Amino acid sequence: MLKMTLKEVLESIKPKDEERKKVKLIMDELRGIAQEVIEESGEEIEVKFVGSLAKDTYLSGDHDIDMFLAFPLSIPVEKLKSKGLEIAESIGKRLESYEISYAEHPYVRGVYKGYQVDIVPCYNVRDWREVRTAVDRSILHTEWVLKNIKGKNDEVRLLKRFLKGINAYGSEVYRRGFSGYLAEILVIKFGSFLKVLEKADFMLRQKIIDPENWLKREPEIAMKTVKREIEEDKPIIVIDPVDPRRNVAANLSWERYGLFYFKAREFLTKPSTELFFPRDKKGNYLEVLRRKGTHLVTLTFEPPNLVDDIIIPQVERTAKGLARQLELEGFRVLGIDYGRDFIFLEVEEIERPRIKIKKGPLYFTHHGLRFFDKNDIVWIEGKELASEKSSLGFIVDVLEDILRKGQFSAGKNVKDAIVGANIIIDFVPKALAQEAYLFLSREKFRVK
Amino acid sequence: MLKMTLKEVLESIKPKDEERKKVKLIMDELRGIAQEVIEESGEEIEVKFVGSLAKDTYLSGDHDIDMFLAFPLSIPVEKLKSKGLEIAESIGKRLESYEISYAEHPYVRGVYKGYQVDIVPCYNVRDWREVRTAVDRSILHTEWVLKNIKGKNDEVRLLKRFLKGINAYGSEVYRRGFSGYLAEILVIKFGSFLKVLEKADFMLRQKIIDPENWLKREPEIAMKTVKREIEEDKPIIVIDPVDPRRNVAANLSWERYGLFYFKAREFLTKPSTELFFPRDKKGNYLEVLRRKGTHLVTLTFEPPNLVDDIIIPQVERTAKGLARQLELEGFRVLGIDYGRDFIFLEVEEIERPRIKIKKGPLYFTHHGLRFFDKNDIVWIEGKELASEKSSLGFIVDVLEDILRKGQFSAGKNVKDAIVGANIIIDFVPKALAQEAYLFLSREKFRVK
Known part of the structure; x- marks a missing residue:
């Protein structure tokens, strides 16, 4: 039964030979294009593929290509930035289309034969002591996985698909779930998809996972990492096999781990493909409001043009600050949610005595x-x-008063935007309808 | 200015000669009637007038006559009850009208030449050790005041009128204000109306007032009284000059004392006849509700036929119990009030989420x-x-559920009646409209 289920899932997520050949071909062609451009430039750059395609842990149909341009360590960071972008752009020009994106430093995102390709300049590091920019580590990750995976690629695929199914995949700041690399480490550490599920409770108690024994090899640095992450109350600490300074699970939230915790238990008791491929959780937020008899206050605003990693934690702080102020004003706040450009507050009532x-x-x-x-x-x-x-009776008046007076804790980059927010009651713009439904129905972090 | 004010007040509250003569005449006639009936009965009973008429501390126009039939101590209580009522009724029959009323034991309330007369059987006690029924003490009170007042009758009149004006007069359980006897004691103790006002703060700090030095003369008994009253957290303890077992201010509430506290201060700073004769505090409770944006939940019920002294404290306990339950259910209760047959609960909202x-x-x-x-x-x-x-969303459904399940602390004599109460929202029967106004506007205990 269990084996049948896993086989059935693998059937649909494991890339077939044809797909694999195609991917390989595309990557070879991209490497060719890149090397031509590099040769023309006269720079000494190595082309390295990283990510799930390079590691052969990708799911069928998931074909985002990460092509890294690895510069020698002798080049200064400023030059890496300018020269790197120049070469990435030259490669981009030979693709169907491209644009420049900005993370810690700029890179090029292009499309080649229908595949998305990120062309990212980085340093050609050999170990963590040489890491200089955030992306450098990817090369080490890829090498470590390739060296240690020992044929367990399909186990990783199962775990990734499971995490996607239960809505716990993706380590972006607006998700705070499991990253692909974390899934790979867990399979390598515990041996198989099922064994990882079985360890859901154990991991939380053990707290620290240290596959490369950094706590012995670099006790001082590794302990510093552990202490820092414990202080920040992270659910688990997975010391990066290639860098003792880093918790691979740093972005994993208690909520997303909780989804994994309960869904793992559910799958082990009652295996079903449903958890891998759940039905769409669609619903009407207005019906939920009507059923519960609560109210939804939505703030929409335009945050400054900074990355999610900066904006979203600040919006979170602001949302909590506003909730606290409303509570002080006598409104009972039942829940909050937020995104880059909105804040939801579910409240018991929108009118209070005057x-x-x-x-x-x-x-x-x-x-x-x-x-x-x-x-x-x-x-x-x-x-x-x-x-x-x-006192003001209507929650919108009260909120506007709070915003105008600036009496709430807020992130500095978003405060101005949020002070000028639109406040809407029991209604949201269409783009937020599904978010509102997931929030109000509590489907977002529902485990039963 | 101050003297003028007091003179002006006295002018209208001090009975004129004509009124005094009339009252004296009526009392003499009543005594004659009573003595005739007593003679016919062959019993050995003394007629004694008590209360403010007997003490000459009554306000002009306040003419309720208390005529006591004092039986010798040798008579058993049962006989005093039956024989006393029989004789009182015989007297009643010679008046314009009468009816039997019930306190600790029955008495007769009649009307004679337009005056209300209470005809009350009691024991002819000479001191507190002989006191057997609650009313016996009145004879001692009257004697004590007559012996000690030394011409300060008008000062007592001023204090009584002041207490009436500020709504702090009357020691009935539904008022818990100052009794007439307490006003007399305070004037005798401190010397004048103004001196009593000046002691408003001092009395609270001193806590114990003991005009007849019971703490020295009967330390054990008097200390027991003090301890008991302190445990019950009474604002002041006035050891009864005629009975060390009793606090004359036992029924005085913190609220009523508070009215006296602030109004005394106000009068001393800014003397005015207004405090003695305030304008009517009339108002529309519906307007108050609208202004405040709160809601009024009213329970009306028919309590069993027992005296206020039993019923009202039980209604109080029940009102507090219901308020607590509603709070636990998530409704915010802003205030409570109650009477013999009703409970008011002011709440922030009457709907909550479902x-x-x-x-x-x-x-x-x-x-x-x-x-x-x-x-x-x-x-x-x-x-x-x-x-x-x-959960239930509407406060009436929630209250009915609480009542049905009996999940609230309540007085045992009133619980059944209150379980079957009518629950009305934002509306009261006409008879309660003024009560509702005083409660919702907080005029009842307003000091500024």
């Missing part, structure tokens, strides 16, 4: 007399004084 | 798995699980 009762001190004390003097309307409740002041 | 979110334990714990197994809908929030269950 007065606010202030509880005062004991009436026969010095503080009592101060309270009496300071307020216009004062009455006695038991031994204490109380007073009322008028 | 779902309730249950926060669960950490997801990777034993409790987490139990929570997962026990609930139908489960999702992850951070490191914790959460679940939702449907």
Whole structure:
């Protein structure tokens, strides 16, 4: 039963021979083009493919090509940036189309025979001590996986597909799930897809996974990594086999790990292909609102043109700050969600009384007399004084007041944008309808 | 200015000679009637007038006559009850009209030449050790005041009128203000109306007022009284000049004392007759509701036929119990008020979401798995699980559910009546309209 299920899944995710040949051909052609351009430039650059295609752990149909232009370490970073972009662009010009993208440094994203190709300048590093830019490590990752995978490629494919199915795949900051590299490490460490699932609980308790024994080989550096990640309360710490300074699972959130935790358990008890290929979770957020009797406050705004890694954590902080302020104002916030350009707040009510009762001190004390003097309307409740002041009743007025006064903790790059946000009640722009549904229905992190 | 004000007030509250003569005449006539009836009965009973008329501390126009029939101590209580009522009724029959009323034991309330007369059987006690029924003490009170007042009758009148004006007069359980006797004691103790006002803060700090030095004369008994009253957190303890077992201010609430506290201060700073004769605090409770944006939940019910002293404290306990339950259900209760046959609850909202979110334990714990197994809908929030269950949305449904299940602390004599109460939202029967206004506007205990 279990084996049948896995076989059935593999059938549809493992690339067939024809697909493999095609991919290989495309990569060879790209390498040819790149080498021609490099030769013309006279620079000493090695072409290296990295990523799941290079490691042969890609899923059928998943063909994003990562072609790295590896410069010698002797070249200064500034030159690597300018020369690298120049050569990448020259290669881009020979493809069907291309554009320049910006991460830590610029790279070229092109299309060749229908395949997406990222052409990324980097240093030709041999170990972690030589790493200078964030992308350099990819070369080491690819080498490590190729050396250690020992034919377990299909096990990685199963795990990746499983993680996609349960919505826990992808380490981008707006997902915080498992990266492909993390999936590879886990299969290499534990031996198979099923064994990784079986370790879902164990990993959390063990906390630290250290396949290359960095804690012995480089105890000081590795312990620093462990301490840092524990302080930041990460669910698991996977010390990068090629770099003791890094937790491969640094971006993995407790929620995404939780999905893995419960779905692994579910699969082991009741194997089914459904978890790999779930039905679409589509639904109408307005119906959810009606059923629950709660309300959705949406802020939409235009963040500055910075990468997600900067913007999204700041939006998160802002969303939490606004929720806290609304709670202080007496609105009960049931949940928050956010993205690059929006914040959702689910609240119990959108109207509150237009007065606010202030509880005062004991009436026969010095503080009592101060309270009496300071307020216009004062009455006695038991031994204490109380007073009322008028307040805004509608949540939009209250939020606008909070925003205008800037009384909320917020990320500095997004604060201005969010202060000018549109506030919409119980309705969202079409582009956010599905997000709103996943949030309000709690399908997003639902485990049962 | 101050003297002028007091003179002006006295002018209208001090009974004129004509009124005094009339009152004296009426009392003499009543005494004559009573003595005739007593003679016919052959019993050995003394007629004694008590209360403010007997003490000459009554306000002009306040003419409720208390005529006590004092039986010798040798008579057993049962006989005092039956014989006392029989004779009181015989007197009643010679008046314009009468009816039987019930306190600790029955008495007769009649009308004679337009005056209300209470005819109350009691024991002819000479000191507190002889006191057997609650009313016996009145004879001692009257004697004590007559002996100690030394011409300060008008000062008492000023204090009584002041307390009436600020709504702090009357020690009935539904008011919990100052009794007439308490006003008399304070004037006797401190010397004048103004001196009593000046002591408003001092009294609270001093806590104990003991005009007859019971703490020295009967330290054990008096200390027991003090301890008991402190435990019950009474604002002040005035040891009854005629009975060390009793706090004359036992029924005085912190709220009523608070009114006195702040109004005394106000009068001393800015003397005005307004405080003695305030304008009517009339208003429309519906307008208050509209202004505040809050809601009024009213329960009306028919309590069993027991005296206020029993019913009202039980209604109070029940009102607090219901408020607590509603808070637990997620409704915010801003205030409560109550009377013999009604409970008011002011709430922020009358609708709540139709779902309730249950926060669960950490997801990777034993409790987490139990929570997962026990609930139908489960999702992850951070490191914790959460679940939702449907709940009643409308406050009337929630209250009816609480009442039906009996899940609230209540007085035993009123619980049945309140379980069957009518629940009305944002509307009250006409008879409660003014009460509702005083409550919602907080005029009831307003000090500024």
